[in-house]
Amino acid sequence: MGLRAAPWLLWFGVLGGGVAWSLHTVVDWGLEETVCRSGHDEVLGLPLRPVLFVLAVLFLAVSLLSTLASHVVWRRLRGAPADGDRAALRRQRASFMALVGLVGNVLFTIMLVMSTVAVLVIPVCAL
Incomplete structure (x- = not known):
C-alpha cells in the first residue's frame, strides 16, 4: 500500500x-x-440505559476500527529502509505515527470497554 493512496x-x-x-x-454525559x-x-420514549449502551457500542466499534487501521498501516510500513531519501523518511514517520496510534487506540478501546460495562452495571439517574 502506498502511503499516497490512503493518508486518511x-x-x-x-x-x-x-x-x-x-x-x-x-x-454520554450530556445525554x-x-x-x-x-x-x-x-429518550424519545426509549429507556435511557439501552440508548447509552448502543451509543457506547458504536463508539467502541469506531475505536476498534481505528485500532485495526493503525495496525494494518504499521504492519505495511514497519521496517522502512533507513537510508536518507525523502520517501524513506516519510515512510518511517508514517510507521511511527501508526505505532503511536496503535498503542493509543488500544488504551482508548480499553476505556470504552470499561465505559460500556459501566453503562450496564451502574444505575442511570441514580443521584
Whole structure:
C-alpha cells in the first residue's frame, strides 16, 4: 500500500480512538445529564440505559476500527529502509505515527470497554 493512496487511513488510525472516546464521554454525559435533570429516564420514549449502551457500542466499534487501521498501516510500513531519501523518511514517520496510534487506540478501546460495562452495571439517574 502506498502511503499516497490512503493518508486518511493513517490519520484515522492515529486519531480515531481518541476522538471516539472523547465524543463518547461528551455525548454520554450530556445525554444522561440532560435526561436525568428533566426528571425522566427515557429518550424519545426509549429507556435511557439501552440508548447509552448502543451509543457506547458504536463508539467502541469506531475505536476498534481505528485500532485495526493503525495496525494494518504499521504492519505495511514497519521496517522502512533507513537510508536518507525523502520517501524513506516519510515512510518511517508514517510507521511511527501508526505505532503511536496503535498503542493509543488500544488504551482508548480499553476505556470504552470499561465505559460500556459501566453503562450496564451502574444505575442511570441514580443521584
